Amino acid sequence: MTSATDLVRDEWLWGWDPTPGIVSVYASQDGRASVWRRLAETDALVREEERFRPWLLVAHLRDLALLGARLAPDDAPRHRNDPLVRHRELSGSGALRHFVSARDGRRLVAALLDGASRRLQTPLRHLSQLQRLEPGTVLALPPEEQYLVATGRTYFQDLAFDQVHRLQFDLETTGLDARRDRIFMVSIRYHTGETAVLEARDDGDAGEADLIRTLVARVGDADPDVIENHNLHGFDLPFLDRRARILGVPISLGRAGGPGLRMRAARHGVSESDRPDWSDPGSRQRRVRFVAPGRELIDTLDAVRRYDFSTRELPGHGLKAVAKHLGIARAGRVYIPGSEIYTTYRAEPDRVRRYATDDVEEVAALSRMLGGAAYALARMVPRRYERLADAGPATGVIDPLLVRAYLRAGAALPAHEQGDGTPHSGAALHLFASGAAHRVVKADVASLYPSLMRVYRIGPARDRLGVLLALVDRLVERRLLAKANARTAAPGSAEQHTEEATSAALKIVVNSAYGYMAAGGLTRFADVHAANEVTRRGREVLALMCRELAARGVTLIEADTDGVYFAVPENWTEADERRVVGEVAMLLPRLVQLEFEGRYAAMLSHEPKNYALLGYDGTLLLRGVAFRSSRAEPFGEAFLRRAIRRALLGDTAGVREIYLATIDALRNRTLPTHDVSSLVRLTKSPEAYQTARATRRELPYEALLAAGREQWESGDRIRVYRKRNGEAGLVSGLVAPGDDMGAAADPRDYDAEFYVRLLRTTYAERLARAFGPEDFATLFADADQYPLFAYPLESIHTVLAPTGASLTNWDESLEPAQGG
DNA sequence: TCAATCCGGGG
């Protein structure tokens, strides 16, 4: 049965106006809003011009009192002369308790600033000045958000992701510097799936200007709802804007507003142009993103970051790497290193045309796969779709939901408040044992913090309507529904993508509810006490899990926040492992679900958050800074992987064999130079290094100079090594990222003894915890220093040593809860 | 060696 309370809570999550198909909103302070809707049945686009009453929340009315009779209560009888400003007092104790509105928001703000200027006896021309002088006394949203909050509308209702018209375009340029380099090609992909390649007819101003004009015309003709690209806001739009300004080409990518690209302040934006900000001289460069009224500008890089935030599986965030990883790269996809694109174009234009087309097609596929998260959020949150695409979950998603809910309830909102100085306490991290463990199990609690908030009803003290907890409850339920829907939807269908994306988006929001409370004075309802109560309960639960697992005969290894690694006795089966996890799960509070996350043949526990896991299928997983570094010499990394595997398999003789073989390979120079080299990124230009060289010499640059290479760019990556004579060596010149050159002319003149020492001191050292000190010394003794009295290697076994961390000296205790 | 700081991406 659906109660009235349930309906209210649904409004908190979804808004209350069912208007379908909104694909873009553009509003201005004068109270006019343009709403573009895509009709699902006919695919037609309609534009509706609306009027709304711009509004503000203020802490007091004294600055508006000067208006006299032109300030009137909302419920005052209407006369022919509408008062300039209407006001309504909101209920409750929040500081922002006066809702004020006017036909024209500019006059509302002007009246407020006029009053404040007189009261403070200082001229104020902008709301931000008042907000700086008196923080927390005014809440002013961008016009579109005022409109969406007031109407209860949201984007994309009853419209599937694939019904939105999306266009992708990608610039190919002669370089990365828009002051100097040019656009020579643009690839476009239309909503229909058709693609086009536009090219400059010559390499002068006229050709480039024409190319820009053609791009703008094509966008206007196709009239998409959404424009997409990878790093659109970080590269393509700023580059396009700059080139158009330099060439004097007026451009507009929107459906409304005048010529030129508009900007908005944005944290993840690019620094505004290099000219000084004359409107506010003392300020540092603000960061901006471009806006095209009537269209949503979506950067797939944002979607990738959001996705990787929860999965943490992407090798990088570049388009090519992500497309490959997600399996959407075309077979035979053309790859050209960025710095070679223009030169390749001069020699093989067709290859670059194909490359640019591959780019837009990958962006379209990527957006379809990952873009649904922001799309799903836009159906709930009263903000523009493009704002939700790059919004942080706390202030970007949760806060607007809270603001809308409070206003809907007619309740006053609290202002941001600094904490009372109570420090924030974090999660528990314990290393119980280090060394080599066998039969290892990982158990963890899914979404621990939101679950604790729900179980113990921990919400911000100032959230007297209980909106945050209600939202978390609703979002968790909605997420479970989305997951179920995704399972039953046709594989690959738009519905499945959308449901999966919804689930992913909701997970992010749910998990950030805790972060919202813990965010100091940065969020409106921040509550460090509530946040600390969540982490305290979390530490309790972790302690309980550890104690109860240990009581069932396992050996604890490491516990971190919401999960624990432990080893089980030799005779246990997987069923036994699952049984103890299940038993302990029953002891935890309702909604706190302990899950069997994985099982491993063995684990090398090195330091907290630094370990190696050997799967039953033979895969070796290395975690933590001690085990992975991009600068690590390939021979050392290879040694480490092989030696850890042998050690975890109990093959001690094999460990020594690998060690000795590696030393031999170094001394006999059977290892290519590449394997002893280190990959470094250059940060100094040739000029900068020449000036710094007098005071301090650096190996990478010396390697370049010694190799006769005088030209390089900051950001280039090279492989360097140490030569026999102590000089710096360079491996096969400049290396593009992710690209290891083959062994062309390999002199193999590296300092073998230096690398033998490195093997012992930095690489073998990572295995020290797995053996007793004497055994370790024996195992990694040099061949000629091998002790005569040495015992057989077969008698050396790996060890797992307790670190001394124990459950009894934990300051928290929790009795097992009843039921599960 | 450790702790602040920067970076991620685009041609």
Add this chain to the structure above:
DNA sequence: GTGTACGGATTGA
């Protein structure tokens, strides 16, 4: 008018 990541690599003391 923004938005509080995070883990690795680099830089500075």
